[in-house]
Amino acid sequence: xxxxxxxxxxxxxxxxxxxxxxxxxxxxxxxxxxxxxxxxxxxxxxxxxxxxxxxxxxxxxxxxxxxxxxxxxxxxxxxxxxxxxxxxxxxxxxxxxxxxxxxxxxxxxxxxxxxxxxxxxxxxxx
Numbered sequence: 122x123x124x125x126x127x128x129x130x131x132x133x134x135x136x137x138x139x140x141x142x143x144x145x146x147x148x149x150x151x152x153x154x155x156x157x158x159x160x161x162x163x164x165x166x167x168x169x170x171x172x173x174x175x176x177x178x179x180x181x182x183x184x185x186x187x188x189x190x191x192x193x194x195x196x197x198x199x200x201x202x203x204x205x206x207x208x209x210x211x212x213x214x215x216x217x218x219x220x221x222x223x224x225x226x227x228x229x230x231x232x233x234x235x236x237x238x239x240x241x242x243x244x245x246x247x
Contacts, residue, residue: 124222124246127183129176130239136168136175150174151197153209165235172238173231174198177208180242181227187217198229206231208242222246 139145146155154174162170178193195214198206208229210218218225224247231240 122246124225124244125184125186126244127180127185127242128239129179129183130237131172131176131179133165133168133172133233133236133238136171137164139171140164140167146171149178149193151194151209153199154197169233169235169238173233173240176238176240177206177229177231177242180229180240181208181210181214181244184227184242184244185214185218185221187221191217198231218244 139149150171154171158167158170174197175193177198178196179189181196182189182191191214192212195210195212197209199209200206206229208227210227218227222244226245226247228243228245229240232238
């Protein structure tokens with residue numbers, strides 16, 4: 122059964138400030154989202170990378186129905202062996218999720234291009 126859905130879109134240009142501000146980057150993104158990204162991507166692709174991940178954090182909070190009442194670092198994207206994204210939820214965000222939903226699956230879809238990034242999150246109650 123679907124517990125909640127959330128969608129968010131982010132202006133990629135907004136990420137340019139964050140990419141060049143180490144303090145802000147580490148405030149918003151989990152270390153696992155940051156490590157190695159700057160070596161893999163050009164500045165434009167790096168901004169798209171972070172914009173999609175920030176959209177996923179916002180979309181998750183909408184699907185949960187709480188807004189951002191937890192650290193955005195507690196919700197982050199990793200990639201499976203085949204490259205598809207999946208969402209990890211830790212700490213306070215996980216406590217809230219388990220309290221509200223019980224057993225769950227979280228589904229995420231990301232997309233981005235030069236100017237925009239979007240994320241769609243579905244929280245499924247098992």
